Amino acid sequence: MAAAALSQLREKIARSQRVVALTGAGISAESGVPTFRGQDGLWRQYRAVDLATPQAFQRDPRLVWEFYQWRRRLLQPLKPNPAHLALAALEEAVPEFTLITQNIDGLHALAGSRRVLELHGNIWHLRCTGCGVVREDRRLDLPALPTCADCGAWLRPHVVWFGEMLDPEILAAAVAAVENCQVLLVIGTSGLVQPAASLGRRAKQRGAFVAELNLEPTPQSDLYDLALHGRAGVLVPQLLEPER
Numbered sequence: 001m002a003a004a005a006l007s008q009l010r011e012k013i014a015r016s017q018r019v020v021a022l023t024g025a026g027i028s029a030e031s032g033v034p035t036f037r038g039q040d041g042l043w044r045q046y047r048a049v050d051l052a053t054p055q056a057f058q059r060d061p062r063l064v065w066e067f068y069q070w071r072r073r074l075l076q077p078l079k080p081n082p083a084h085l086a087l088a089a090l091e092e093a094v095p096e097f098t099l100i101t102q103n104i105d106g107l108h109a110l111a112g113s114r115r116v117l118e119l120h121g122n123i124w125h126l127r128c129t130g131c132g133v134v135r136e137d138r139r140l141d142l143p144a145l146p147t148c149a150d151c152g153a154w155l156r157p158h159v160v161w162f163g164e165m166l167d168p169e170i171l172a173a174a175v176a177a178v179e180n181c182q183v184l185l186v187i188g189t190s191g192l193v194q195p196a197a198s199l200g201r202r203a204k205q206r207g208a209f210v211a212e213l214n215l216e217p218t219p220q221s222d223l224y225d226l227a228l229h230g231r232a233g234v235l236v237p238q239l240l241e242p243e244r
Contacts, residue, residue, distance in 0.1 A: 005211075005226045006238055009183075012209045013239060016182035018096040021087055022199055026188025026215060027232045028103050031081045034074065043067055052161045061154055062145050068157045072123060073140055080111035083187065083232035086240055088112035093240070098177040102189060102196050104159050117174050119166055119196060125158035134158050171195065178203040185239075186212045188232045191220035200224060 013019055025035050043051070046067070050056060057064045080088075088111045091097040099116045101108055104123045108116050126146065127134045130153025137146075146155040160166055178184055184203040191197045191212075200220055204210045210224040213235045221227040228235050 002228060002230075005228055006235075009209075009211050009226065009228075010239055010241070012183050012211075013090075013094070016094065016209075018181045019090070019094045019183045019185070020098045020100060020177045020181040020203070021090070021185040021187060022178070022189060022196065023087070023099065023101045023103060023108070023187045023232075024189025024193075024196070025103060026190075027081075027083050027236075028105050028107055029188070030083065030231060030233045031078045031105075031107055033078060033103070033105050033107070043070065049162060052159070053163055054161055055163075057156055057161075061156075064156075065142070065145060068123065069140070069142060072138075075105050075123065076138070076140060078105070078107070080107045081233045083236040084108055084111035084113070086237040087187075089240055091115065098174075098181070100174045100177065100196075100199070102193065117170050117177070119160070119170060119174060121157070121159035121167075123157055123159055126155040127158040129154045129156055166195070174199065175202065178208070179206045181208050184208050184210045185236075186210065186214070186220070186224070187236060188214060189218070190214075191218035 029035055051064055051067045084107050087099060091113055097115060099108055099113050100119060101116060102119050104120050106122050106124045124136055124138050125134050126137050128148035128151060130148060131151045133150055148155055178199045179202055181203055184200060186200050200210050201223060204223060212221055212224045212227040213232060214229060216229060
């Protein structure tokens, strides 16, 4: 069954000009990235969901930065896994390929993916709370409260915190990509977090072939054309294998 489904999906991709991949925490978990849910969500006595808010930053920016510097130190040694690398290779093989990710770890870019829409931002990018400039900065020895070299205002992680809206331009680009694609791959995402969870439905309504690749079934599985269950690092590279 799984072999037939993989064969069908490979054929769909091979015959398509426009392919989109939507990735979530499941793909990065295989590189060792914590999910920050359950016990992984605790840092000292704080919950991650309580620190990843604009209110927490306004109340105690040094504490929030200490948390994010801890996260950056956890992520810095991690490497892209075979699923990240396979998606970068798929981008080379498909005429129009867009990768939409909910992850903030930057591993897709490290793997070689170029056309990446980061819905929730990137932990390696810093944004000025004054002038709004965004710059990449991978230093692990940032000041306790970094400030903008241009205007002197505080810098914050360029990530979407709880209670904040997604970047409207990035969201619009993601919606346009899924509504125009012929195949959508939904990889390692629970299908619970909006608005990403609605993208598969949008693609399906526009006539795309939608395939879910995830460790286990999700609330969206029955809506899609097929669902493959297993590790992304095993399943995604198989999409590049030639048909026998």
